[in-house]
Amino acid sequence: MSSELLVWINGELVPKSQAKVSVFDHGFLYGDGVFEGIRAYNGKVFMLDEHIDRLYESAKSICLVIPLEKEQMKKAILQTLKVNGLLNAYIRVVVSRGEGDLGLDPRKCLKPNIVIITDKIELFPDELYERGIEIVTVSVRRNSPQSLNPNLKSLNYLNNILAKIEATNAGKPEGLMLTLDGYVAEGTGENIFIVKRKELFTPPAYMGILKGITRQVVIELAKEMGYPTNETVLTLHDVYNADECFLTGTGAEIVPVVKVDGRIIGDGFPGTVTKSLIQRFRVYTQQVGVPIE
Ligand code: PXG
Numbered sequence: 001m002s003s004e005l006l007v008w009i010n011g012e013l014v015p016k017s018q019a020k021v022s023v024f025d026h027g028f029l030y031g032d033g034v035f036e037g038i039r040a041y042n043g044k045v046f047m048l049d050e051h052i053d054r055l056y057e058s059a060k061s062i063c064l065v066i067p068l069e070k071e072q073m074k075k076a077i078l079q080t081l082k083v084n085g086l087l088n089a090y091i092r093v094v095v096s097r098g099e100g101d102l103g104l105d106p107r108k109c110l111k112p113n114i115v116i117i118t119d120k121i122e123l124f125p126d127e128l129y130e131r132g133i134e135i136v137t138v139s140v141r142r143n144s145p146q147s148l149n150p151n152l153k154s155l156n157y158l159n160n161i162l163a164k165i166e167a168t169n170a171g172k173p174e175g176l177m178l179t180l181d182g183y184v185a186e187g188t189g190e191n192i193f194i195v196k197r198k199e200l201f202t203p204p205a206y207m208g209i210l211k212g213i214t215r216q217v218v219i220e221l222a223k224e225m226g227y228p229t230n231e232t233v234l235t236l237h238d239v240y241n242a243d244e245c246f247l248t249g250t251g252a253e254i255v256p257v258v259k260v261d262g263r264i265i266g267d268g269f270p271g272t273v274t275k276s277l278i279q280r281f282r283v284y285t286q287q288v289g290v291p292i293e
């Protein structure tokens with residue numbers, strides 16, 4: 001028996017080395033498709049319904065009809081985790097427009113390709129969560145909702161990739177993206193929060209950000225823990241003068257930020273509110289979710 005990971009492609013489980021789609025797929029040719037990044041903790045898929053809903057909303061928005069009911073998609077994800085024996089995992093669901101000709105016209109693509117990849121989760125080093133990270137504002141702006149809505153999780157991630165390149169060129173692990181107007185938007189694959197006098201602030205979804213699922217979980221946990229939470233327009237001035245700052249995302253979970261553009265945030269260490277949210281989030285992810293079995 002092979003120890004190779006199995007990838008779900010259009011209803012079949014295929015060994016990783018043979019998991020392929022056509023070069024004529026418009027996902028490859030044009031970034032025409034949608035995706036989701038999901039995590040499983042302790043044998044349970046975290047926020048599965050929310051991720052599935054977002055995937056289908058992204059697809060609807062680009063007129064891509066996913067040839068699978070939501071329930072079937074969920075079953076396929078759970079099945080893929082099960083055959084790969086994964087209890088803690090990163091799950092990538094991709095739905096591309098499918099094979100077409102060399103023109104843009106999606107009507108030529110008759111069948112979307114659905115791919116579910118499950119793999120071991122690569123955790124960031126613990127040190128990063130204990131010490132916090134330094135981020136920089138990048139010059140590339142978050143694309144405007146009028147051109148390509150950031151709520152649409154499409155295969156076209158160049159906006160974020162360019163921002164990531166800029167941050168890493170500056171020697172920093174993450175970049176802070178602004179809106180066209182210069183307001184704080186989000187990280188390249190994470191949402192941003194600041195804490196001031198034990199109150200949380202995060203940019204509202206209408207600013208042109210991805211409405212992160214981790215962001216929503218954090219908002220709810222914070223409310224439960226008695227921290228008032230506000231979705232408000234934020235400037236860099238607000239961030240520089242925050243008591244605490246952190247990023248949220250499926251991959252990153254909650255990462256403390258201790259320096260932004262050379263300005264030390266608070267006392268330069270992960271703050272008490274951030275640390276308590278990290279702790280609460282870790283417990284929560286172990287408890288809730290859709291069981292793989
Ligand atoms: N903003 C953007 C632009 C994102 O792509 C988030 C925020 C956080 O959203 P969630 O729902 O994950 O809390 C994302 C997340 C990864 C990864 O490995 C995540 C994303 C894209 C690519 C990789 O965590 N999107």
